[in-house]
Amino acid sequence: MSPSGPSPDSSANGSERLELEERFRREMEERNRLKEGDHLLVALSGGLDSLVLLHLLRFCPGLPEFSLHAAHFDHGMRPDSGEDARWVRGLCRAWDVPLIHGEADPPPATEERAREMRYEFLLRAREEARAVWVLTGHHADDQAETVLFRVLRGTGLRGLSGIPRWRRPGILRPLLSFSREQLEAYAHAEGIQPREDSSNSDLSISRNYIRRIGLPGLEGWVAPGARRSLVRLARLARENESAWDSLIPGLLEGIAETEDNAVFIVRSAFLTYHPTVRARLLREVLRRQGVNLSEAGTRAALEFTRTGASGRSISLPGGIRLHREFDRFRLAPGAEPGQDRPLVLPGVEEGVGELILWGVKYEVRWGGPRAGKLAHVESFSAELLDFPLRLRGWVHGDRMSFPYGTKKLKKVFLEAGVAAGQRDRVPVLVDASGNVLWVMGVATSDRARPRGSEPPFLIGMGNVHQS
Numbered sequence: 303m304s305p306s307g308p309s310p311d312s313s314a315n316g317s318e319r320l321e322l323e324e325r326f327r328r329e330m331e332e333r334n335r336l337k338e339g340d341h342l343l344v345a346l347s348g349g350l351d352s353l354v355l356l357h358l359l360r361f362c363p364g365l366p367e368f369s370l371h372a373a374h375f376d377h378g379m380r381p382d383s384g385e386d387a388r389w390v391r392g393l394c395r396a397w398d399v400p401l402i403h404g405e406a407d408p409p410p411a412t413e414e415r416a417r418e419m420r421y422e423f424l425l426r427a428r429e430e431a432r433a434v435w436v437l438t439g440h441h442a443d444d445q446a447e448t449v450l451f452r453v454l455r456g457t458g459l460r461g462l463s464g465i466p467r468w469r470r471p472g473i474l475r476p477l478l479s480f481s482r483e484q485l486e487a488y489a490h491a492e493g494i495q496p497r498e499d500s501s502n503s504d505l506s507i508s509r510n511y512i513r514r515i516g517l518p519g520l521e522g523w524v525a526p527g528a529r530r531s532l533v534r535l536a537r538l539a540r541e542n543e544s545a546w547d548s549l550i551p552g553l554l555e556g557i558a559e560t561e562d563n564a565v566f567i568v569r570s571a572f573l574t575y576h577p578t579v580r581a582r583l584l585r586e587v588l589r590r591q592g593v594n595l596s597e598a599g600t601r602a603a604l605e606f607t608r609t610g611a612s613g614r615s616i617s618l619p620g621g622i623r624l625h626r627e628f629d630r631f632r633l634a635p636g637a638e639p640g641q642d643r644p645l646v647l648p649g650v651e652e653g654v655g656e657l658i659l660w661g662v663k664y665e666v667r668w669g670g671p672r673a674g675k676l677a678h679v680e681s682f683s684a685e686l687l688d689f690p691l692r693l694r695g696w697v698h699g700d701r702m703s704f705p706y707g708t709k710k711l712k713k714v715f716l717e718a719g720v721a722a723g724q725r726d727r728v729p730v731l732v733d734a735s736g737n738v739l740w741v742m743g744v745a746t747s748d749r750a751r752p753r754g755s756e757p758p759f760l761i762g763m764g765n766v767h768q769s
Contacts, residue, residue: 319491322484323362329476330365333467336434338366343402343433345424346372348390348497351439354485355477357494359437360397373402373427373436377416378409379501386497402427413507421706428472435474440465443482446532447512460543464536471705471748481529550586553579558587564634565591569626572607580604591633592644592692592732593622594699607631619697644694650684650759657693657763660727666693668761676764680731680740684759686750688733693763696730702738703749711738718744729763 330336344356359370372394376387387403394401404423410416424436445464452461468474477485489496505511520528553575559566565587572580584603585595595603595618603624606616615625622644625632643658645666652670656663667673669684700711715725731740739747742763752758 318484318487322480322488323358323364325480326358326362326476327364329479333476336366336368339369340366340435341369341371341431341433343371343373343424343428343431343436344399345420345436345438346374346390346394346401347439347499348374348386348393349439349499350482350485350489350496351441351444351477353393353439353494353496354488355437355439356397356399357492358488360399371400371402371427371431371433373404373424373431375420375423376403376405377419378406379416380499382500386499389497400431402430418704418706422704425471425705433472435468435472437474437476439477440475441477441480441482441485442533443513443529445478445536446529447509447517449532449536450512450517450528451508459539462535462539463543464533464539470703546582550582553583554586557583559630564632566627567607567631567633569607569629569631572631577604580607587633588618588622589736590690590734591622591646592694592734592736593619594697594736595619596699642695644692647689647691647693647761649689650687657729659695659729662727664693664729664763666761666763669759671760673760673762676762678742678764679760679762680746681752681758681760682739682750683752683756685756686753687739687759688735688737688750690734691739691761692732693729694732696725696728696741700730700732700736700738702741702745703747705748711741714741714745720744731761 336342342359344352344359346352346356356370356372359365359368372390374387374390376383378384387405391401391403404427406416406419410419427433428436449462449464452464465475465478467476467478488494501507502510503514505514517528525531557568557571559568567584567587572583575583581600581604584607585600588595588603599619602616603618606614606624606626610616610624610626612626612628615623617623622633625634642660643656645655645657647653647655647666647668650669653668654672655666657666658664665676667676673679696711696715698712701708702711702714711730712725715722715728720728728744729742730738731742732738733750737747737749739750740761
């Protein structure tokens with residue numbers, strides 16, 4: 303029974319509640335692989351979804367015994383946000399759940415900054431609670447709204463995958479398969495009365511407009527099952543991406559060869575594939591070189607593979623040249639005078655090399671103590687690094703991971719005060735998946751930070767001079 307009092311348990315409500323509890327138990331056991339005694343932290347706003355999640359974890363029978371904490375962040379953007387915080391404190395006392403509280407000072411100016419600050423707080427709270435996961439209450443309706451928003455912005459297939467069930471570092475969303483209607487029915491059956499966020503009625507916020515106007519309009523006039531269809535679309539897109547991820551390594555074995563510091567694509571084998579498959583394979587080869595091709599860049603590179611004559615080449619982002627040599631295409635750092643020359647760090651073994659960016663040469667050392675003696679040094683977890691790494695210039699579309707999510711490098715430069723004319727000259731470190739790990743002198747991602755007492759993997763750059 304809920305500590306909020308006896309539930310108004312009609313037979314229908316009781317049946318729905320029991321069914322939801324059974325599904326939740328099954329989800330937690332089969333999909334989340336949580337163990338007895340795990341420390342969990344619930345992001346608790348006081349709204350419907352987070353309250354239902356906390357109640358299920360605290361009172362649903364048959365779950366493993368978790369060490370449970372809640373975390374509430376008062377962003378201070380609404381006059382009544384302090385009342386929300388006091389209400390959450392009282393609820394956590396009633397439900398016997400330890401609460402970690404945070405407060406913005408000063409309050410953020412935008413919704414985006416509020417979200418960033420909230421995730422920064424949640425990950426600090428996760429450390430304080432020694433939690434395996436931060437659990438958020440995102441549900442199937444949130445998934446539908448996200449997919450629709452991305453469709454309207456022209457996303458690709460990967461974007462259609464929507465909200466992931468989990469993501470680094472330690473964010474888990476166990477309610478993604480449950481609809482808002484099901485959560486409301488559970489809350490009614492248990493007598494749970496959530497707080498109402500007044501900002502949810504602000505239609506100038508894109509997600510609120512989609513939630514209150516867009517999706518209801520589509521379901522009322524175009525497609526009654528629009529939400530379910532969008533959730534299904536996200537599932538199909540995830541399955542599609544997973545299928546590609548499983549096939550690409552085998553397909554690449556037949557067309558990609560590596561020699562020294564260059565990658566070769568066998569033209570005759572490459573051209574036997576459908577153009578869509580060629581595009582995927584080419585983007586994957588370049589991604590492993592630290593280059594993320596735009597749609598236009600992909601089209602140009604594919605056209606060159608089909609029509610480019612032997613001995614000719616084209617330039618690609620990140621200082622890479624695609625050069626045809628008879629039946630092979632050579633992908634390697636541009637070697638012409640004055641051009642950028644990226645540097646590949648192949649593995650954890652100690653090494654030394656040279657990066658050239660806009661005519662400036664950088665000595666680079668990694669994996670050993672001498673790296674720490676250079677002018678610019680950053681440390682990483684060797685176990686978390688996805689080799690080979692690549693040092694290169696900034697490429698439009700680059701994104702960087704922070705505790706609260708990802709951000710375009712263009713915005714990172716803007717916030718750091720790096721002038722537009724200087725951004726191409728700043729060395730950028732990316733991993734084999736194209737994730738930005740380090741922007742020298744500007745920012746470092748949280749993706750592969752050293753953990754605990756493990757010895758750090760050092761990368762140093764220095765001895766800067768003109769070429």
